[in-house]
Amino acid sequence: MELAIDRVTKRYANKIACDRISLTLHAGVYGLLGANGAGKTTLMRMMCGVLAPTSGTIAFDGIDVNHEDYRDVLGYLPQDFGYYPEFTAQNFMLYIAMLKGLPKVRAMEKSRELLELVSLEKEAKKKIKTFSGGMKQRLGIAQSLLNDPKILILDEPTAGLDPKERVRFRNLISRLGAKRIVLLSTHIVSDVEHIADTILLMKNGQLIHQGTLEQIIDTITGKVWECSVSQEAAEIMCEKHPVINIRQEGEKIFLRLICENPPQDDATGVTATLEDLYLYYFSGVNEQ
Template sequence: MELYIKHISKQFKDLTAVNDITLQITPGVWGLLGANGAGKTTLMRMIAGIMKPTSGQILYDGIPIHELKESFRDVFGYLPQEFGFYPEFTVKDYLEYIAVLKGLTPKDSKRKINELLEQMTLSHVKNKKITKLSGGMKRRVGIAQALLNEPEVLILDEPTSGLDPGERVRFRNLLSEFAHDRIVLISTHIVSDVEYIATQNAVMKEGKLLAKGTTEELVKLVEGKVWSARIPMNRLPEYEQKLQIVNIRNEDNGQIAIRYLAGRPFTEDSLPVSPHLEDLYLWLFPTDTVSKKTFSGKND
């Protein structure tokens, strides 16, 4: 089983949203990382067959997906950033409707819907209109519809948006188990969603593929660039102007511990620390707000 994205590009007038991406995706969880505007959603829409590439091909087991047509959609599941539904639909109505569109038999439909309602903790709201649900519950309904046909290829665009931390942990565990013999591609800018479950990660920036590899391989790109130090609290504004601070923790005696990214140590007592995938993300996608992290209870 292989999904081969072969030199895919997408041009919108003067904007190149996806620029010559090539990926050979095999079974397991794949993380597609990048800031907003990196081209992740455009790439996923092309994989889903919703949007045609300007150039290049997407093949499933060696056959272009536009030639496979219905046979590819039969083994495909997709959760877009925003999924549509009729306002009058209850959760159960919606899942039954999607099951019909996906060609499930009444028996399989009933079994799978009940299973997913339980897995997504939606059984207690199955007769409630989707419009009345919280953002997190709506997202869980979207995840459920993507899993209805037990797809061989599952594409999820920002799937954990709106989910609380406990729901995200349960969802990650579900995906990890589901991806044993299937392809699961998760587009996200929430690095923790894929850091520990992804078989491989691909990093996009401005439409291009910057890097690809396992989490262990990718974090090596920022080895020697992640540091910890203790500084006086009253000097924090000064350090924030000069450093990319990613974490801050209160210490005793008016001191604070900082974790920061830099090509070399900024203070004599700075110590190198083991990088995480989030460190790579913040190194590649620095923002003006990165140094303004809220105080947290831990720092490595």
């Protein structure tokens, strides 16, 4: 099982959304991290065959992304997508199951099973227009699993889910990743931290890091510091170093920041986290 992305580029008139991205994915969970506009959604859309790359190829076990057989093994949860408000959840699932080529009986069984999995079995006969955002998101997750996909691409899957649902979803993804390629993008760093076997970091259309959590964090290991400083010193440090966290503590300012050497003598070196790395790379981007 191999999903090969070879020098994939997506160029618009005045912007390169994805720049020569090459990746080989095998069974497992991949977490795609990046700020808004980093190119995550563009890459995912190209991997789903709904956006043609300017150059490069995408193939699963030699099957081109544009082939029906590729779509047959694909499950996709887009970031922003619509429903048919007048459809019931059950009808919606049956419709998607038909689109995915499931026979009618199997479609009924699978729909019931997945609605149960996402705790929507009691709402199966209710119209989608009555659903909350979280319920719609769960329905979206359920539809992506209808064809038991070998490639599961989830764009911001935990958006709109409450903490309990998120934990349930993370566990589900972990299970699914054992037998298939799961690629998920999210802004919620802890989701990736908990479930991704491999983390992919995108910035400005390029893949800047990829590896396990330990490998990724290694970039900033020994460079994360915490200290309490005066207001004036804090302002100077904020200008010189990427600041991960800042808060008022009495008369002092608490800082968590990244720099090569201790920012001051009493600074404490702390264990780096994925969130540190994310903010290290993307806080600047978000400010822009």
